[in-house]
Structure formats: structure tokens, C-alpha cells
Amino acid sequence: xxxxxxxxxxxxxxxxxxxxxxxxxxxxxxxxxxxxxxxxxxxxxxxxxxxxxxxxxxxxxxxxxxxxxxxxxxxxxxxxxxxxxxxxxxxxxxxxxxxxxxxxxxxxxxxxxxxxxxxxxxxxxxxxxxxxxxxxxxxxxxxxxxxxxxxxxxxxxxxxxxxxxxxxxxxxxxxxxxxxxxxxxxxxxxxxxxxxxxxxxxxxxxxxxxxxxxxxxxxxxxxxxxxxxxxxxxxxxxxxxxxxxxxxxxxxxxxxxxxxxxxxxxxxxxxxxxxxxxxxxxxxxxxxxxxxxxxxxxxxxxxxxxxxxxxxxxxxxxxxxxxxxxxxxxxxxxxxxxxxxxxxxxxxxxxxxxxxxxxxxxxxxxxxxxxxxxxxxxxxxxxxxxxxxxxxxxxxxxxxxxxxxxxxxxxxxxxxxxxxxxxxxxxxxxxxxxxxxxxxxxxxxxxxxxxxxxxxxxxxxxxxxxxxxxxxxxxxxxxxxxxxxxxxxxxxxxxxxxxxxxxxxxxxxxxxxxxxxx
Amino acid sequence: xxxxxxxxxxxxxxxxxxxxxxxxxxxxxxxxxxxxxxxxxxxxxxxxxxxxxxxxxxxxxxxxxxxxxxxxxxxxxxxxxxxxxxxxxxxxxxxxxxxxxxxxxxxxxxxxxxxxxxxxxxxxxxxxxxxxxxxxxxxxxxxxxxxxxxxxx
Numbered sequence: 221x222x223x224x225x226x227x228x229x230x231x232x233x234x235x236x237x238x239x240x241x242x243x244x245x246x247x248x249x250x251x252x253x254x255x256x257x258x259x260x261x262x263x264x265x266x267x268x269x270x271x272x273x274x275x276x277x278x279x280x281x282x283x284x285x286x287x288x289x290x291x292x293x294x295x296x297x298x299x300x301x302x303x304x305x306x307x308x309x310x311x312x313x314x315x316x317x318x319x320x321x322x323x324x325x326x327x328x329x330x331x332x333x334x335x336x337x338x339x340x341x342x343x344x345x346x347x348x349x350x351x352x353x354x355x356x357x358x359x360x361x362x363x364x365x366x367x368x369x370x371x372x373x374x375x376x377x378x379x380x381x382x383x384x385x386x387x388x389x390x391x392x393x394x395x396x397x398x399x400x401x402x403x404x405x406x407x408x409x410x411x412x413x414x415x416x417x418x419x420x421x422x423x424x425x426x427x428x429x430x431x432x433x434x435x436x437x438x439x440x441x442x443x444x445x446x447x448x449x450x451x452x453x454x455x456x457x458x459x460x461x462x463x464x465x466x467x468x469x470x471x472x473x474x475x476x477x478x479x480x481x482x483x484x485x486x487x488x489x490x491x492x493x494x495x496x497x498x499x500x501x502x503x504x505x506x507x508x509x510x511x512x513x514x515x516x517x518x519x520x521x522x523x524x525x526x527x528x529x530x531x532x533x534x535x536x537x538x539x540x541x542x543x544x545x546x547x548x549x550x551x552x553x554x555x556x557x558x559x560x561x562x563x564x565x566x567x568x569x570x571x572x573x574x575x576x577x578x579x580x581x582x583x584x585x586x587x588x589x590x591x592x593x594x595x596x597x598x599x600x601x602x603x604x605x606x607x608x609x610x611x612x613x614x615x616x617x618x619x620x621x622x623x624x625x626x627x628x629x630x631x632x633x634x635x636x637x638x639x640x641x642x643x644x645x646x647x648x649x650x651x652x653x654x655x656x657x658x659x660x661x662x663x664x665x666x667x668x669x670x671x672x673x674x675x676x677x678x679x680x681x682x683x684x685x686x687x688x689x690x691x692x693x694x695x696x697x698x699x700x701x702x703x704x705x706x707x708x709x710x711x712x713x714x715x716x717x718x719x720x721x722x723x724x725x726x727x728x729x730x731x732x733x734x735x736x737x738x
Numbered sequence: 739x740x741x742x743x744x745x746x747x748x749x750x751x752x753x754x755x756x757x758x759x760x761x762x763x764x765x766x767x768x769x770x771x772x773x774x775x776x777x778x779x780x781x782x783x784x785x786x787x788x789x790x791x792x793x794x795x796x797x798x799x800x801x802x803x804x805x806x807x808x809x810x811x812x813x814x815x816x817x818x819x820x821x822x823x824x825x826x827x828x829x830x831x832x833x834x835x836x837x838x839x840x841x842x843x844x845x846x847x848x849x850x851x852x853x854x855x856x857x858x859x860x861x862x863x864x865x866x867x868x869x870x871x872x873x874x875x876x877x878x879x880x881x882x883x884x885x886x887x888x889x890x891x
Contacts (some may be wrong), residue, residue, distance in 0.1 A: 357782075374788040441785035447792050449801035455780075455809060458802065459866055462785050471784075503788040530789045562793050695786040702779035705867045 223298035225365035228300040231284055233308050234276020240315075241269030256319035259511070262680070265315055268307075276304050276557030281338045283365075293369075294393075303368015306376075308344045309352050311474045312347035312691040318513075321348065335481060338710075343508030349689050350473070350506050353696020362697055373694020377505070378567040381689035384523055385574030386583055386680045387516070393575065396488075396521060399734065400528040403496045407726055408532050410438035411718050428457040432464075432711050436718045437535050439529045440465045440500030446563055447537050450554060451544045456709075463547040464715040467700055469500030472723065477510040487517040493730045494518075495525020497723040499715075502695045505688055516684060527568055534563040575594030584674030594640040595672055602669040603635040608662050615659045624649045631663075633669075637670045743880070746773045746841050749813035750865055752856030752888040757817055758824040758841045759886045760854040761824055763882040771848060772830040774810045775840045777866070804878050807832075822839035854884045860891045 227601045243249050244265040279300045288294050301397075325338035356362065362370055364468050388396075412433040419429030430451030435444035441462055448458050451662060452458045468735050476498060480490040494507040508522035541554040577583070585593040604612075609632050616632070627645040648669060664715050745760035747753035764770050783802065786797065814830045821828040833840040845853055858869050876883065 377788050439789055442787040442789035444789055445784060445798045449797055455802065455805045456866060457782060458805075459780075462783055466785050500786065501789055526789075533789070562791075562797075564787055566791060691788070695788060698784070698786045700779065700780060700782040702777075702867075703782045703785060706779065707865050708867070719805045 221528075222290055222294055223368050224286075224294050225298070225299070225301070226284060226285055226288075227363075227365040228280070228284055229363065229365050230276055230304060231280030231507055232274050233301075233304045234278075234280045236273075236308060237269045237276055237304070238273030241266050244269065252316075253728050255385065256316065258319055259316060264686070266685075268311065272307060272695055274305060275300065275356065278408065285551060294361070294615050299369035299372055302366040303372045304369075305366040306353075306361075306370065306690055306694040309346075310349045310689045312353050314689055315438060317352075318343070318345035332481065342481075342507075342513075344476070344510060344513035345508035346506055346689055346692055347473070347477075348387060348511060349529050349693035350696035354699050356471075357697045357699070358701045370637070370694055370697055372690045373697070375691075377502075377691030378570075378686045379689060380524055380684050381527070382567055382570035382574055383680050383684050383687065384516075384520060385486045385571040386578040386677060387520060387684075388524075388575055390577075391577060392520075393524070394635055395526040397528070399492060399693060400495065400525045403492060403726065403729065404528045404532060404588050405670060405736045407496050407722055408529065408536065409439045410437075414718050414721070415714055418717065422710055422714070424710045424714070425454075425457070427451050427453045428710065430544050431457055432461050433716060434536055434540060435461045435465045436499060436722075438533050439526070440469055440502075441532070443533055443536065446533055447540055450537055450541045450559070452552075457711070459703075459706040460709045460711040461715075463704055463708065464711045465499050466704045467707040467712075467720045468715065469498065469503040469517050470699065470704070471720075472498045472500075473503040473506045473510065476723075477506045479727075482513050485677075485730075486735075487512055487515075488521050489730050491521025492520040492525060492734050493727055495522045495529070496730070497725040498721055499722075501526050502530060502692065505539045506692050509685070509688060510707060516681060519684075519688070522663065527565075527571065530565045531568065533565070537563055546667070554609050566638055583676040583680070592671055592673055593674070594670055595641060596636050596638060596670040598636060598669050604631070604662065605635075608665075609635060612655075612659055612662055615655050616656050631666060637666050643667060643670060739763060740768065741765060742769045742771070742848060742850045743851075744771045744845055744848070744850045744853045745817075745843075746837070746844075746853070746855040746870070747813065747817065748774055748776075749809065750856070751861070751863075752859055752886075752891065753813075754856075755889050756854050756856040756886040761826070761885065763852065763854070763884075764821075764824075766825050767827065767845065769827045769829065769848070770817075771842045771844070771850065772821075772828065773815050773841060774814055774830065774832045775831065775837045776806050776834045777837060778835050780806065780834070783858060793878070800871040806880055818867050824849060830844055836874075838872075841870065841875060845879060851880050852884060853879065854886065855887060857885050857888045857891065860888055862872045863888070863890050 237299055239392055244262060253262060276700065279297055283295065283301065314428070321343050322338050325336045328337060331337045380415050414431035415436050416429050419432065431448050431453040434447035435441065437443070442467065444458065444461050476494055481492070485493065491508055494504050498504045498507055502528050504522050505519065508519040512518040538554070538556060538559050541559065545553055585595065612628065612632055616628060619628055623645050627642040628649065631646065637646060646663050650663050653660070743760050743764045745757060747757045760770060781804070784798065787795070810832045813831065818828045818830065831844060841853065841855070852871050855870060859865050
């Protein structure tokens with residue numbers, strides 16, 4: 221089969237990217253950039269647009285005028301059209317639509333405390349990207365030339381998760397890992413058990429109970445896909461289950477960030493809640509990025525929960541297989557090794573490898589936090605001058621707290637911050653506003669001199685947000701109204717009860733026991 | 739009585755009522771052409787799964803395809819047995835696509851005298867949502883159409 225379609229579409233997309241890149245580079249979009257506050261995106265608007273433009277034009281010309289024969293070259297190059305189709309939608313949303321929504325929302329004034337409507341509703345580039353994907357597939361349909369490349373959205377998300385491994389410290393990973401195993405363990409096993417119990421009470425067939433329990437308990441559609449053949453689910457049962465999960469997943473993606481804003485949940489709390497309470501794993505990432513679009517701390521927490529869920533998947537599939545064989549005559553016995561091997565998510569190995577690599581200090585010193593690290597091995601030019609030291613000396617008497625006095629004394633003696641603890645103490649002194657404005661400026665200067673940003677980690681953070689935006693927009697293109705409409709029957713009732721119970725109970729547990737200490 | 743009948747059915751109670759009428763209206767030695775449509779929403783029934791690997795997704799795809807094929811074959815075989823018991827000639831076709839488009843395409847394949855199908859499922863009756871869109875079908879259909887009321891209505 222030849223996958224490449226002779227279409228000018230990719231060429232057009234390439235030209236569009238090139239136009240965006242060049243007009244940004246030559247200042248022709250300056251007015252728009254100022255109006256939409258796009259200054260932070262200018263780098264990627266030039267870099268990504270020019271790269272994607274050149275690739276789009278080169279491969280697009282080959283699509284249109286080349287001779288295509290069955291083979292690997294045809295297969296892999298045919299995916300470029302779909303990938304750039306997702307990319308242009310995701311980036312137009314990120315660069316233009318989401319900032320425009322923010323400008324409109326700000327013009328309406330704050331609606332909840334100091335928060336604007338788009339912040340409360342989580343209407344940022346991620347959520348709008350998913351919506352754009354859903355609208356594309358349901359209103360316009362995915363064009364033939366893009367179909368083969370749309371599946372790359374999964375690769376984008378998995379690559380994003382793998383790169384995310386570079387951003388955790390050992391302490392973070394171990395604390396979040398423990399928290400997620402406890403919460404996911406309790407709620408996964410609890411919801412699987414509850415679904416099976418309710419299914420028995422309502423005389424639902426074992427196959428339907430089995431597939432629904434995996435979907436509701438573990439990771440939504442992915443668990444349904446993994447469990448359906450094992451419990452020999454009927455087609456109608458699969459349709460009901462997937463429809464119900466998609467309906468819930470999309471609903472929760474919009475609802476969770478709003479509730480999180482109302483309850484003023486911290487990043488760890490929200491990430492843990494989304495990671496536990498949202499049924500479908502794709503929407504967990506969507507909700508996390510909706511809650512914190514300009515940072516990835518919530519995503520980091522939520523993805524640890526997602527990874528824990530997916531690690532539970534082989535166990536639950538195995539459990540259901542054994543459960544089903546015991547209850548159904550003629551059910552095929554399963555091979556434990558095959559199930560575990562087949563269902564094991566290989567990208568988690570990539571995540572762990574990146575974490576291990578990051579821990580060696582290859583990307584940044586191991587003690588980095590959010591890509592920033594302390595290093596006071598600085599050149600003479602970065603040290604405080606004698607005049608600046610005198611200024612601090614003259615205000616020394618204003619400082620009363622012993623730890624602050626000691627940290628300031630060491631700064632004065634050495635003309636630089638001497639330790640990470642001193643740095644934290646002096647930051648506290650700045651925030652306390654005890655010293656004059658000028659002296660505080662000097663403390664900030666001393667702080668900047670010893671705090672460094674790991675360039676590779678900064679790049680990883682940027683790539684992670686882009687990969688998630690790309691992946692989630694592409695996944696949005698796989699959510700059809702036709703499949704959501706299949707939500708119904710017993711799965712809708714049981715799913716409604718269990719989904720609500722899981723969301724509410726996990727929120728209560730998180731409010732009671734999870735704090736911003738990780 | 740009709741000589742060549744195209745019957746669109748897919749095993750639901752409403753479709754079975756259509757089958758009964760088609761069998762009843764087809765004259766002896768007449769042709770009963772059975773169209774079974776697998777709605778195209780099944781193509782998107784992997785939803786937004788992204789966690790599974792290719793092996794698991796392929797296994798699911800094959801499993802679902804087999805399930806749908808088996809379910810379709812059962813319905814076709816059942817109608818075939820009933821048609822042959824009444825000395826009717828029987829032919830069948832299983833198509834993946836939009837029900838209305840598939841029915842229109844099938845109706846142009848033979849000079850049919852009548853198309854028979856079940857009425858849309860009344861509200862509250864459980865079942866999958868892939869209705870024949872009558873607004874798409876009726877203006878383009880050139881063969882007389884019989885819509886058999888749903889047993890629950």
C-alpha cells in the first residue's frame with residue numbers, strides 16, 4: 221500500500237509556516253506581538269516556523285511531484301503531512317488564539333478575586349488546542365493526506381513524558397512516587413472493585429463489568445483497549461464503555477481546573493487530584509496544563525500519577541483475566557508473562573533513563589530545582605564591589621535575626637553568597653523589606669550571580685510544553701462525537717456513580733492529607 | 739408481493755421487524771438482498787488512547803474486527819436460513835460506512851422493487867447511536883421505501 225497522497229496541502233502548510241517565521245523575524249508582526257503580548261513566544265515563532273516551513277516545503281514538493289512506491293520511505297514521509305497539520309493547529313492556537321482569548325478576557329476585568337475569566341475556565345493553549353482538535357475531526361473531518369500522521373500525536377506525548385524525566389529530583393520522585401502509589405492503589409483497586417460489585421448487583425454480564433472496571437479504575441480508554449480482548453467484551457459493551465469514559469474525561473478536563481481555581485488548590489494538590497480523579501489519562505495531562513499553562517509543576521505531579529496508573533495496568537488486566545476465567549466457562553486462560561510483557565509501557569523505561577541521566581548531572585547539576593541551581597564559583601566581575609559592600613555594611617544594624625545577620629556577614633566578607641542556605645536566608649531578608657531599596661537591589665544582584673539557569677533544562681521545559689501541546693491537539697482529533705454519543709446503557713449509570721465517587725473522594729483525601737511540601 | 743427486495747438490517751429488534759416484513763413481502767423464488775452496515779464510528783473506537791503500545795493496539799483492533807465480523811455473520815446467517823426456508827434467493831453484503839450512504843450505494847447495484855428498513859429506535863430504548871439519516875436518504879433514493887415501525891413504539 222502507498223501511504224503518500226498526492227496533495228498540495230503539505231506544501232501550503234510549509235509556506236504558511238515560512239510566512240509566520242519570516243514576518244516575525246522581519247518585524248512585520250510587531251504590532252500584533254505587542255497587542256497579544258507574544259514577546260515570550262518570538263523565539264519559537266521564528267525557530268519552529270522556519271524549521272517546519274523548510275521541512276513542509278521540501279517534503280510537500282516530494283508529496284506533490286515525487287513518484288511514490290510502497291516501502292519505508294513512503295510510509296514515514298507520508299506522516300509528515302499529518303504531523304505538520306497538528307503542529308500548525310497547535311501553534312496557531314498557542315501563538316494567536318489563546319493570547320487573543322486572554323486579551324478579550326482581561327478586557328472584561330477580573331471575575332473571581334484577581335483572576336480573569338480565561339484563567340478560571342483554564343482557557344489556554346492546551347485546552348483550546350484539544351478543542352481545536354475535537355472541532356477539526358467532528359466538523360471538518362481529518363483529510364486523507366493527514367490521516368497517517370495524526371497517530372504521531374501519541375509519539376509526541378510519550379516523548380514529552382520521557383523528557384519530563386529530566387526535571388525531577390530524587391527527593392521529588394520518591395515523595396511523589398510514594399504518594400501516587402498510595403492514592404492510585406487505593407482508588408484504582410477501589411473503583412475496580414466497586415464497578416465489579418455494582419455490575420453483579422445490576423446483573424450486568426461479566427464481560428461488560430470487566431471492561432468497564434478497567435476503564436473506570438485504571439486509565440480510561442487505554443485500559444479499555446488493553447482489557448477488552450482479555451474479558452472478551454462484546455462490541456456494544458466496548459462502545460458503551462469508551463463513550464462513557466470519553467464523555468467523563470472531556471467533561472472533567474474542563475470542570476477540574478475550575479474547581480481547582482475555586483478551591484485555590486496548590487500545584488501538587490491539583491496534580492494529585494487530576495491524576496487520581498480524572499478517568500482518562502490523556503485528559504489528566506490536559507487538565508494539569510490547563511491549570512498551570514505557564515509552568516509544568518502541576519504536569520510533573522499529574523504525570524507521575526499517570527505513570528503509576530499505567531504501571532498498575534498490567535496488574536489489573538491480569539487480575540481481570542483470572543477473574544473472568546473463573547467466572548466464564550470456555551474463557552481462554554491467559555499467559556501471565558505475555559500479559560505483563562505486552563502491556564508494560566516501554567516509554568516509562570525511557571522516563572526512568574532520562575531521570576537517571578539527569579541525576580548524573582549531564583544536563584544540570586544534580587541539585588537543580590526547576591532548572592535553576594546554585595554555584596558560587598563566579599568570576600571577579602560578578603562579585604560585589606567595595607562600594608556595594610560598604611552600603612550593605614552601613615545597613616547591617618537594621619538586621620535583627622541571627623541567621624540573617626550571619627548570612628549577611630558572610631556575604632559582606634566574601635562579596636558573594638556563600639551557600640544555598642545563605643541564599644535562601646538572604647532572599648527572606650529581601651522579602652521582609654527591612655533594608656533600603658538600594659540594599660535590597662544589591663542582595664538581588666548577589667543572588668542572581670550565584671543562581672544559574674541550566675540551559676539544557678530550560679530547553680527541555682520548552683520542548684515538553686510544545687510536545688504536550690502537539691500531542692494533546694492530535695489526541696483531540698481522535699475524539700469523535702460519534703464515539704462519545706455511544707455513552708449509554710449500564711456503563712453510563714455505573715460509570716456515573718463510580719466516576720463521581722472517585723472524583724469527590726479523591727478531592728477530600730487530597731484536601732485533608734496532601735500539602736504543598738513536596 | 740415484490741420480486742427483488744433490499745433489506746437493511748443489523749440484528750436489533752427494530753431491524754428484525756424489518757426482516758420479518760421483507761420475508762413476508764418477497765414472493766417465492768424472489769431475491770432478498772441483505773445489507774448489513776457496520777457504522778463507521780467504529781473506526782474511532784480507540785478514542786484518545788495513547789498509553790498502549792502497538793502490540794496491544796493491534797490486538798484490540800483485531801479483536802474488535804473479529805467481534806464485529808462474528809456478530810454480522812450471525813445476523814446474516816440467521817436471515818439466510820429464514821429466507822431459504824421460504825424458498826427465496828438470498829444474497830448479502832456487509833459494509834463499513836455511513837448507513838445511509840451504504841444503503842444508497844446498495845440500492846443502485848440491482849433493479850430492486852422495494853427497500854425495507856426498520857424505523858429509528860424510540861427514545862429510551864437502549865442501543866448504539868448510528869441512525870440511518872432519513873434526510874440524507876429519502877431525497878436520493880429512487881426505489882420505494884418501506885419503514886417498518888419499531889416493536890417498542
